[in-house]
Amino acid sequence: MPTLRERLEQSKPLSGPVPMSALSLAGERIMLVGGAGFIGHHLALGCRGLGAEVMVVDNLQINNLVKLVSDPGIEPTVRRLHLNFVLDRFEMMREAGVDIVNVDARAMSDLTEPFSEFAPTKVVHLAAISSAVIADQHPGLAYDIQINTLRNVLELSRMKTAQVGQIMFMSSSTVYGDFETDSVDETVRPRPRGVYANGKYIGERMVREAWRLHHIPYTIIRPSALYGVRCISQRVSQKFMENALLNKPLYLEGGGGGRLDFTVIEDLVQGMLRALALETGLAMTFNLTYGNARTIAELADILKEYVPQVRIEERPPAPQKPKRGTLEIDRARAYLGFEPEIPLEIGYRRYCEWYLEEWDRLKRN
Ligand SMILES: NC(=O)c1ccc[n+]([C@@H]2O[C@H](COP(=O)([O-])OP(=O)(O)OC[C@H]3O[C@@H](n4cnc5c(N)ncnc54)[C@H](O)[C@@H]3O)[C@@H](O)[C@H]2O)c1
Secondary structure: OOOHHHHHHHOOOOOOOOOHHHOOOOOOEEEEEOOOOHHHHHHHHHHHHOOOEEEEEEOOOOOOHHHHHHOOOOOHHHHHHHHHHHHHHHHHHHHHOOEEEEOOOOOHHHHHHHHHHHOOOEEEEOOOOOOHHHHHHOHHHHHHHHHHHHHHHHHHHHOOOOOOOEEEEEOOHHHHOOOOOOEEOOOOOOOOOHHHHHHHHHHHHHHHHHHHHHOOOEEEEEOOOEEOOOOOOOOHHHHHHHHHHOOOOEEEEHHHOOEEOOEEHHHHHHHHHHHHOOOOOOEEEEEOOOOOOEEHHHHHHHHHHHOOOOOEEEEOOOOOOOOOOEEOOHHHHHHHOOOOOOOHHHHHHHHHHHHHHHHHHHHHO
16 A cells, blocks of 8 residues: 555646546545435445445434434424435435444544444544534534544544545534625635534644644535535525425525525535545645525525415524625635536525425325
């Protein structure tokens, strides 16, 4: 096996619009920690599609099976539907040949065995409470999951630097805090607010320190406002649809003028696969979004085409939510050949159509 230094010397950024069909992950063994979630299962399927061996490690607790069977507050139709989505994820991963291991990555003793047996060449860290609202309600648990799972991944990778060629850390656009300009690039200094954003910022710093101290190559990914099929992460795109179908109003905070860089999961996964396909990974941070913020009111307008009777109510702006906008993606374009393909008009319409079909199928059965 080449040494880390040799691998770093061979590492070349992908520049220019390299087509996805030219990418390969053959020979890679990619471990996804927190990989049974929304992003993780899409990424697992994408990695398999490019020829990698994939192991998903997940304790199935947050936004997953344990939550769905144990939380008494979930509306019954929504619970049934979400269970279907989560079971579909497992079915799809199993059919694609993804190895799924039920492990709590906070426990080093539990993570060590799959890590040594699978011997990953790349590790993607996704485990977190992925909602800023819920993280603020459970700060101890949110930091515990975010930081201790990452600590274990870094520690195990530190002992295998000749083997682990890249750590990909899922950060968030929330690290930027309140946007002072309409758009931000990766050189803007983060000013995180709240438990979720601060946990992400601490995570980024841990990953950068691992690079400084042990030369573990990293890719930090900052996505924003994701949406797409089989999502149960309670983000606005999903909440709007579910409220509409349950005859609840859509709440437009501050009149719906707040802007978010909505990104469909397929575009995010394209960028992540490009970053994983780098020979060793760079030591770099990337915004990975559609790259054009849209208002929440625009999202609601699309939804209205599908559920015309939906009630829309205005609410005062939520003071705890940061002011957001566009994440500039020129760096990802330059280094990864990333080019998002699906604007909100297409992606959210597809999502609405998919969700309505799933809802009808459930009601029919
Ligand atoms: N969805 C978004 O819009 C978005 C945006 C920015 C960043 N992110 C980040 O990307 C990552 C993945 O997001 P997602 O939307 O797929 O979230 P998700 O909640 O669907 O997935 C997270 C997964 O982590 C697992 N997990 C939690 N604690 C664990 C533990 N101790 N051990 C093993 N597994 C554990 C959960 O069971 C879940 O399956 C998160 O770190 C999130 O903060 C998401």
